[in-house]
Structure formats: C-alpha cells, structure tokens
Amino acid sequence: MKVLWGLGKLLTLLFWSVVLVNLLTPFVYPLYLLVNLAGGLLVVLHLLEALLSFRTLRGRAHPWLDRLKIVIFGVFHLQTIPAPTAPKASHA
Template sequence: MKLLWGLGRLLTLLFVCVVLANQLVPFVRPLHLLVNLAGGLWLLIHVLEALLCNRSLKGRPHPWRDRGRILLFGVFHLQTIPAPAAPEASHA
C-alpha cells in the first residue's frame, strides 16, 4: 500500500510540473485550456482539503509543513497522518 501512495505522490508531482510548464510555454490551442482547467480544479480541491483538515493538524509538530504537503499532494499526504485518538467513554 505504501508503494501505491508513493506512486500517487509521484504522479501528482508530475501533474504539477505539467501545469507549471503549461504556464511558462503554453501547449497547443485546445490542450492548454484543458490543462489550465484541470490545474485550477486540482488547486481548488486541495485548498478545500487543507481547510477541512485544519483542525486535525493543530497538535502536529509542524502543522504548516503538513498544510503545504496537503496543498501539493492532497489525499496522498492525508493518508500518512495518523488519526487522532478517540476520547475515552466514561462508564457509570
């Protein structure tokens, strides 16, 4: 499973490089619009993920680094963050 998450991170990084390359040297006519649209949707989704997971990052040692990785890798970084411990139920 770790290999799958690593592959996902690698492909995400490759996608970001393609979007940035498209900004520097635009691709052919119909393709550059689609890449820009996909890059915008990708950014919107990752910003929403970072906002929704903000509370769970409060107790982390480096929350800003985690936010940056969520913006870059999204769910592939979220899978590496351990789930917060559930509060113990009091028995009467």
C-alpha cells in the same frame, strides 16, 4: 499501501510539473486550456482539503508543513498522516 500513496505523490508532482511547463510555454490550442482548467480545479480541491483538515492537524508537530503538503499532494498526503488517538478515560 505505502507504495500506492508514494506512487500517487509522484504522479501528482508530475502533473504539477506539466501545469508549470504549460504556464511557462503554453501547449497547442485546445490542450493548454484543458491543462489550465484541470490545474485550477485541483488547486481549489487541495485548498478545500487543507481547510477541512485544519482542526485535525492542530496537534501535529509541524501543522503548517502538513497543510502545505496537502495543498501540493492532496489526499495522498492526508492518507499518510496517522489518525489521532483519543486519550483514555480514567474511571475512578
């Protein structure tokens, strides 16, 4: 599974580089609009993911770095974060 999440992160970085190149030198007429639309939609989705995972990341060592990675990579970073463990109850 780690290979798939790593490949997803790599492809996401490739997509963000295409969006950045499109912003610097726009592509041909219909394509640049579609790339901008897809990039804007992905930004909104990743910000929503970061907002929804706010409470989950609170106990992490570097929660703001994790939030930044969620904004960049989205679910591909969320899946690499280990699930929080519940404290064991002591029954006296």
